[in-house]
Structures are given as C-alpha cells and as structure tokens.
Amino acid sequence: MRKHWIDNLRWVTVLLVLFYHVIYFYNNKEVFGGIGGFGEWPQYKQYQDIVMYILYPWFMPLLFLLAGISARYALEKKPAKEWFRSRTLKLLVPATIGLFVFQWLTGYFNTAVSGYVQGQDLLGAVPDTVPAPVRGVIKWFAWSLSGIGPLWFIQLLWLLCIVLLIVRAIDKKDKFWSLCGKSNIVVIILLGVLFWLGEQTLIKEPRPESADGLLNLYKPLFYLIPFLMGYFVFSHNEVQERVKKAWIPLLSAACAAGIVLIATTFGQDNTSPQYLGSPLNCIYGWLACLGLMGWFSAKFDRTCPFASYMTRSSYGIYIIHYLVIASLGYMMKVYTNLPPVAMYIILTVAVFALSPLLYEILRRIPFIRWCVFGEKKK
Numbered sequence: 230m231r232k233h234w235i236d237n238l239r240w241v242t243v244l245l246v247l248f249y250h251v252i253y254f255y256n257n258k259e260v261f262g263g264i265g266g267f268g269e270w271p272q273y274k275q276y277q278d279i280v281m282y283i284l285y286p287w288f289m290p291l292l293f294l295l296a297g298i299s300a301r302y303a304l305e306k307k308p309a310k311e312w313f314r315s316r317t318l319k320l321l322v323p324a325t326i327g328l329f330v331f332q333w334l335t336g337y338f339n340t341a342v343s344g345y346v347q348g349q350d351l352l353g354a355v356p357d358t359v360p361a362p363v364r365g366v367i368k369w370f371a372w373s374l375s376g377i378g379p380l381w382f383i384q385l386l387w388l389l390c391i392v393l394l395i396v397r398a399i400d401k402k403d404k405f406w407s408l409c410g411k412s413n414i415v416v417i418i419l420l421g422v423l424f425w426l427g428e429q430t431l432i433k434e435p436r437p438e439s440a441d442g443l444l445n446l447y448k449p450l451f452y453l454i455p456f457l458m459g460y461f462v463f464s465h466n467e468v469q470e471r472v473k474k475a476w477i478p479l480l481s482a483a484c485a486a487g488i489v490l491i492a493t494t495f496g497q498d499n500t501s502p503q504y505l506g507s508p509l510n511c512i513y514g515w516l517a518c519l520g521l522m523g524w525f526s527a528k529f530d531r532t533c534p535f536a537s538y539m540t541r542s543s544y545g546i547y548i549i550h551y552l553v554i555a556s557l558g559y560m561m562k563v564y565t566n567l568p569p570v571a572m573y574i575i576l577t578v579a580v581f582a583l584s585p586l587l588y589e590i591l592r593r594i595p596f597i598r599w600c601v602f603g604e605k606k607k
Contacts, residue, residue: 286514297459336376421515427451431502476523483516
C-alpha cells in the first residue's frame, strides 16, 4: 500500500525549496549565489531573510532521508540492477545531458548574476581573438556547467545510490536493517548525533581556488547519513509509528530550538560550515526532520487530485524552476526600479505559476523530456 504521507511531504518540501530560492536570491547575508539584497547588513535588516534560517537546516536533509526510505521500498519490488538503471535515467541523464540541452539557459543568467555582483561582464569573457563559432561553443559549455544550480541534489543522489548498492552487498542478509527496526524513540532522537557528526565533515576554512567550496556545497558525507538512515531506520513501519505518535512533542521541540537559533544567529551566513556545524543548528534540523515526518504521517497520509499531480510533477518542477528565478529575478533587479516588495511578490507568483507551465510544455517534447527530466515516452 502506497504511503501518501511520504509523497506529500516530498512535494511540499520541494515547494518550500522554490520559495526559499526566491528569498535567497535577494538575501543580504552574503550567502553565495544570490544577486544581493536591497541594502547592506546590518544597517538594512531585511527580515524576510528569516525564511532561509527556518528552512535551510532541514529541508535538504529531509529530502535525502525520504529518498532513502523510497529506495528501500523500490528495492523490495525490483532487482537492484533494474532499480539502478531507472535511477540513472531519472537522475544522471538530467544532471549531465540535460545541462547542455536546457540548463545552459540557467547558466547564462547565473553568469550574468555573478558578473553583476563582481562588477564584471562575465558573459563576454572569451577573448575576441577566438573565432566566433569556437567562442560560442566555449560560452555554451561554460554556461552549461554554470547551470547545474539545484541539480547538485540529483547528481549527489545518484552517487549515493551507488554507495547504497555497495552497502547492500555487504549486508546481504539485511541483518543491520532488521536491527535498526528495533530503534525506540530515544534512539531515534539520539540519531541526531550522527546528524551533527555529518556537519563536522564540512571544511571549516575553505581554500580559495580549490574544490573546498564545491565539497561544502555537495556535502556528500553529511547527506549520506540521512539517506542511509532513511533506508535502514525510517523505512520500518514500526519506526514510523513511533515517530508518528510523538509528532507533537517533536515538532514543538523543533519550533522552540528554531526560535532560539534564529534569535541568536540572525545576520550570520546560515550556509557557512561554522553555522551548520553548531550544536543548536543540528538539534533544530534533526528535530524538524522527525517532527515533520511524524506530523505528515499522522495527518496527511491521504491524497487528492492536486496531491497526485504534485507527486508526479514536483521532480520536474524542481529541475526547471531556477531558470525562472535567475532570469526574472536578475532582470527585475538590474533593469527596473520596482520596490523590493513588488519584486518578491512577482518572483514568487512567477516561480509557482511558470515553473509548472514550463514543465508541462517541455515534458510533451519527446527528446527534451528524456534529456531534461529523464522520462521515456509513455
């Protein structure tokens, strides 16, 4: 029997990612990747950035945790080779081929945003002495790589699927999985220590002109932990029931920890290794993951036409949504004098309206559907 609460929690989290990116794009807390805010911190407070502090500690770990649960259920129904083949189509194709077919458009605007922030014209960085056709190919290739954006998630998820198959090969008799099913609520909460240990793998002082920043973005060792916990621990019905029964105290504790965290750290770069590795951030992030799973299991284990549509479409919407934010957000900031509140409203409406529309258009084009979404013709 399908567990609708998992589907619902996944697509709701994806929608929160979209809203997070609207706020993040205009943040003034020096978080890498945005175009900047509307005044310098701390003179200009920009309290809407609180959304980043609320969401960032838990929404990506939660998506990896849910992916681990889903991996367990899928591998119970199909052979490992067939599962990995389907994962490769769904994850690796959009994150590689899709970059050169569609995401280069996002990369174009990411380059424009980066040039705006640095005060340089990065769009025309290739010397004029290079022949025009070659110059065009070089730019297209650079824009494609710059267009990875949120697709780091599916690139890393594909790599974690390989790790999972190796772990499964070691534990062929599922002894560790069976042992994890005995976890009581105290053990489940204490798994937050692993959450904290994972954050300690980040490079505290990333070196410029190195891969340190890239590793801190992908955080492979950190995200491996919730992914494997989803597979080995939270895929058990018994564990889900224990979290479900405790959802009120878990979510209440998460809210309390979040309030203290935000009240004491607002204004800091909430994506820095030091911030993410702090005990309070990890407590809040882990309790939020548990509380939301318990809440959705208790109250939202059902579906409706809209929820069914979002279950099918949220992945595709996630893949293409950042083009809307990067393009429209950049043009409004650079070429208009709209007040900040108007930019936030326009960009929010646009990303929630245009992303599904663009997805529905692209998925109806056979070759594009395969390249961008990893979907075969049905």
